[in-house]
Amino acid sequence: MFLTFVVLMVSTLCGSCENVSPTPGLKSFRQDYKNIEETCLAVGFVKNNCRNDSKTSKTSEDYQMVAFDVRLKYHKRNIATKARIMFETVDLNEGLGYNSSDGIFTAPSGGIYVFDWTILAWQGQTAYTSLVVNDQFKSWNHCHDIGSKTWPPCSKMTVVKLRKGDKVWIGVYSGTAHIFANHTSFSGFKL
Numbered sequence: 444m445f446l447t448f449v450v451l452m453v454s455t456l457c458g459s460c461e462n463v464s465p466t467p468g469l470k471s472f473r474q475d476y477k478n479i480e481e482t483c484l485a486v487g488f489v490k491n492n493c494r495n496d497s498k499t500s501k502t503s504e505d506y507q508m509v510a511f512d513v514r515l516k517y518h519k520r521n522i523a524t525k526a527r528i529m530f531e532t533v534d535l536n537e538g539l540g541y542n543s544s545d546g547i548f549t550a551p552s553g554g555i556y557v558f559d560w561t562i563l564a565w566q567g568q569t570a571y572t573s574l575v576v577n578d579q580f581k582s583w584n585h586c587h588d589i590g591s592k593t594w595p596p597c598s599k600m601t602v603v604k605l606r607k608g609d610k611v612w613i614g615v616y617s618g619t620a621h622i623f624a625n626h627t628s629f630s631g632f633k634l
């Protein structure tokens with residue numbers, strides 16, 4: 444197998460040797476390089492041996508864009524003040540900033556970020572939530588249904604400046620929150 448490859452390689456390379464211009468320039472260099480690469484691939488030599496493609500799983504550094512969109516899978520009842528809301532269903536996570544295991548978005552890079560969250564409060568109940576940045580409440584979404592007995596969705600959008608590694612989540616800032624899973628979501632992106 445290896446011998447066959449060497450013979451193939453040598454004969455193909457020598458075949459292309461004849462085409463090399465006597466005054467090598469950038470164009471012929473590119474042409475020769477392309478021929479060698481194509482030969483490698485043609486004889487079934489794995490890609491890795493031609494170029495370094497060993498990196499298969501992306502890390503947050505590989506993404507240009509940061510954007511996520513997540514929502515609740517389960518209803519949340521009796522969530523205490525300061526507790527974090529965990530959005531279990533991840534529909535989009537460009538930049539891998541959001542972690543569904545702990546509900547925390549970690550800024551992959553510094554910059555201006557836009558966040559938006561809609562909470563559907565349980566009928567006759569309340570859900571007072573805030574955007575939390577590194578443990579500090581930053582923006583408040585007051586969802587109150589005591590008395591009206593409807594199912595009110597409450598939305599809030601906010602813009603914050605983050606440094607790389609800052610941690611952002613949705614938390615309860617007051618009272619006990621009761622949240623209906625359907626129609627409750629959290630999203631964000633870097634400008």
Ligand SMILES: *[C@@H]1O[C@H](CO)[C@@H](O)[C@H](O)[C@H]1NC(C)=O
Pocket residue numbers: 495497498
């Ligand atoms: C190939 O890429 C990997 C990951 O980026 C790196 O660790 C490795 O040193 C590279 N190998 C070569 C031969 O360049």
Ligand SMILES: *[C@@H]1O[C@H](CO)[C@@H](O)[C@H](O)[C@H]1NC(C)=O
Pocket residue numbers: 542543544545
């Ligand atoms: C996601 O959060 C869990 C729980 O805190 C943690 O164990 C895990 O390492 C996190 N994943 C990433 C990619 O940071």
Ligand SMILES: *[C@@H]1O[C@H](CO)[C@@H](O)[C@H](O)[C@H]1NC(C)=O
Pocket residue numbers: 625
């Ligand atoms: C809520 O979502 C579940 C699962 O997707 C669905 O079965 C149910 O009908 C929905 N309920 C309402 C009131 O929208």
